[in-house]
Amino acid sequence: METIRKQVKGGQGKSINGHLRKVLNEYGLLVVIILFIIPVSIITPVFLTPNNLINVLLQLTVLGALSVGQTFVILSGGGGIDLSVGSVLAFSAVIGAGLIMYQGLPVAVGVIVTLAIGLGIGLINGLIVTRIRISPLICTLAIMTAVRGGVMIYTGGADIIGLPRSYTALVTGGVGPISYAIILVILMFVVADIVLKKTKYGRQLYAVGGNEHAALVSGINVKRIRMIAYAISGFCSAIAGLILTARLYTAGPRAGVGMELSVVSAVVIGGTSLSGGIGKIFGTVLGVIILSIIDNVTNLLAVPPAYVQTFKGIIILLAAIIDRFRTADK
Numbered sequence: 047m048e049t050i051r052k053q054v055k056g057g058q059g060k061s062i063n064g065h066l067r068k069v070l071n072e073y074g075l076l077v078v079i080i081l082f083i084i085p086v087s088i089i090t091p092v093f094l095t096p097n098n099l100i101n102v103l104l105q106l107t108v109l110g111a112l113s114v115g116q117t118f119v120i121l122s123g124g125g126g127i128d129l130s131v132g133s134v135l136a137f138s139a140v141i142g143a144g145l146i147m148y149q150g151l152p153v154a155v156g157v158i159v160t161l162a163i164g165l166g167i168g169l170i171n172g173l174i175v176t177r178i179r180i181s182p183l184i185c186t187l188a189i190m191t192a193v194r195g196g197v198m199i200y201t202g203g204a205d206i207i208g209l210p211r212s213y214t215a216l217v218t219g220g221v222g223p224i225s226y227a228i229i230l231v232i233l234m235f236v237v238a239d240i241v242l243k244k245t246k247y248g249r250q251l252y253a254v255g256g257n258e259h260a261a262l263v264s265g266i267n268v269k270r271i272r273m274i275a276y277a278i279s280g281f282c283s284a285i286a287g288l289i290l291t292a293r294l295y296t297a298g299p300r301a302g303v304g305m306e307l308s309v310v311s312a313v314v315i316g317g318t319s320l321s322g323g324i325g326k327i328f329g330t331v332l333g334v335i336i337l338s339i340i341d342n343v344t345n346l347l348a349v350p351p352a353y354v355q356t357f358k359g360i361i362i363l364l365a366a367i368i369d370r371f372r373t374a375d376k
Contacts, residue, residue, distance in 0.1 A: 075316065075332040082339065090346045096223070098342070103228050104217070104293070106338035108135075108286045110231040110331070112305060113312045114238045115168075115282030117330045118275040119182075120313055121242075123255030123322025126272065128279045129186040130171060131286075131309055132302030133193040138163040139287030140197050143206045143297035146213065153212045161284045167193065168280020172273030190306070197299045205298040209291065216292040227289045234282070239327040251275065256323030311362040312337050319369050 087094045112131045119126045142160030145151045167189065174185045211218070217227045242248035253261045254271045261268055291297045316333030318325025337358070344354045 111286035115279030134283035135287040135302035164284025172276030176269040
């Protein structure tokens with residue numbers, strides 16, 4: 047009888063520990079954000095002012111849009127990663143802006159072309175990774191370099207300026223103080239969350255990322271699932287290009303340089319496993335918020351960029367180490 051009581055208590059203890067671990071996995075980052083904001087608001091009272099908070103939201107739109115696509119790619123497994131996001135952002139936005147400014151095409155046409163280019167490059171990445179079986183790291187690194195070179199050739203290294211108001215309205219317009227760009231990225235998060243949680247594609251993406259062999263045996267077209275993930279990433283990169291161009295009133299060949307690290311950092315910090323199959327959009331949102339707050343606070347405190355980069359590097363390393371141990375436990 048005593049043995050049975052011990053077993054029951056042990057089972058209850060494991061249940062409580064499991065529940066606590068689940069809660070921490072779900073909301074741990076949210077707690078970290080709150081604990082981070084408290085001292086920050088004391089050190090820099092301007093941080094919690096409405097204008098600055100709106101500025102933080104506007105700043106995170108580009109990183110947020112890119113991170114949505116990156117989440118799909120990393121979830122797909124197979125070493126999935128897209129290092130071309132910054133270059134695709136610049137290339138798609140510059141070509142679209144060039145058609146508007148140099149060819150006199152309507153803004154709507156330029157926007158559609160921008161999105162189509164992003165989607166197309168994403169599909170190319172997906173085809174190379176899945177059909178030719180080139181490493182995602184090597185493939186997207188090569189595309190990143192080639193596309194960046196292409197946009198430099200197209201512009202001659204010069205920015206495209208003087209974009210019409212109907213283009214920049216994506217940022218300058220809005221509902222009250224909330225820019226359309228902020229609303230758009232929130233919608234992207236919501237749609238991505240629904241796709242991952244409620245659709246057949248989302249379930250298959252998790253299956254492919256979690257166990258490729260089991261997914262193949264169950265009849266899932268692994269190549270198609272992964273190719274779609276890269277296409278989504280390219281499309282999201284184009285949206286980010288539209289937002290950044292509208293925000294800066296300029297389409298430049300150097301736009302998005304170095305954003306690859308921040309994007310991967312946001313996704314990994316948010317709990318998406320680099321091995322694939324584990325992660326949620328909610329976590330990515332929190333990762334984006336953390337990095338955006340860090341950027342904003344360090345800017346307010348005039349922290350040298352070198353220190354900021356070092357700090358970000360340490361954060362992603364810690365996130366990767368935590369992910370490694372979490373994956374090993376499972």
